[in-house]
Amino acid sequence: MTTSPKTESELLHRAKSIAGLTLGELAAELNIIVPPNLKRDKGWVGQLLEIALGAKAGSKPEQDFAHLxxxxKTIPINANGYPLETTFVSLAPLIQNSGVDWENSHVKHKLSRVLWIPVQGERHIPLAERFIGAPILWQPSPEQEQRLRRDWEELMDYIVLGKLNQINAKLGEVLQLRPKGANSRSRAKGVNAQGEIIDTQPLGFYLRKEFTAQILQNFFL
Structure with a gap:
């Protein structure tokens, strides 16, 4: 198990040292078997990079390198460097959410500083042959944080007011709410418009591809 990096510069040094490797080369270094594809192992790429860099949080709500x-966040990109999918940020609090505001939200906490690692994600490239890109250490600009906050507040209003059935992926300019579960049968507790506790689908906050594309472009320019 790789030890956790003690400093930000040590983390960046590690991330830069694996840039340019293929997933197969990195997996071989760590004695990890590469699955044939990601159909059954959706989170495999992220887990591989967590192990390589010494991340500790796993699926806990804290940051992967909480001490730093x-x-x-790994981000699959196409040949033009454009993200291929939205980026999961955190589960949405569907109950016990009174008093939660942007400043103490998981979304703000998770996105306060992010180490993005782009990885080739096009399906025609065999998983083991996909290259790992250069790392990007990012924190939101005041303007980006404003946009995130505005979306988060609007989406949380739907949740708090019990309008779960009105939530769809079109809401939000940079942030969206989507079902987040192992499958469509996954259930969570929520609140309806009458304030009653109901069974519903778990929801997660996701960053839209246009927003993450802007982060990558700003860096590479």
Missing amino acids: GIEL
Whole structure:
């Protein structure tokens, strides 16, 4: 097991040292078997990079490198460097959410500083042959944080007011709410418009591809 990096510069040094490797080369270094594809192992790439960099949080709500205040996000990209999918941030609090505001939200906490690692994600490239890109250490600009906050507040209003059935992926300019569970049968407790506790689908906050594309472009420019 790779030890956790003690400093930000040590983390960045590690991330830069694996840039340019294929997933197969990195997996071989760590004695990890590469699955044939990601159909049954959706989170495999992220887990591989967590192990390589010494991340500790796993699926806990804290940041992956909590002692450094940094979250790790792998991002699959196409040949033009454009993200291929939205980025999961955190589960949405469907109950016991009174008093939660943007400043103390999981979303703000998770996105306060992010180490993005782009990885080739096009399906025609065999998983073991996909290259790992250069790392990007990012924190939201005041303008980006404003946009995130505005979306988060709007989406949380739907949850708090019990309008779960009105939530769809079109809401939110940079942040969206989508079902988040192992499958469509996954259940969570929520609140309806009458304030009653109901069974519903768990929801997660996701960053839209246009937003993460802007982060990558700003860095590479």
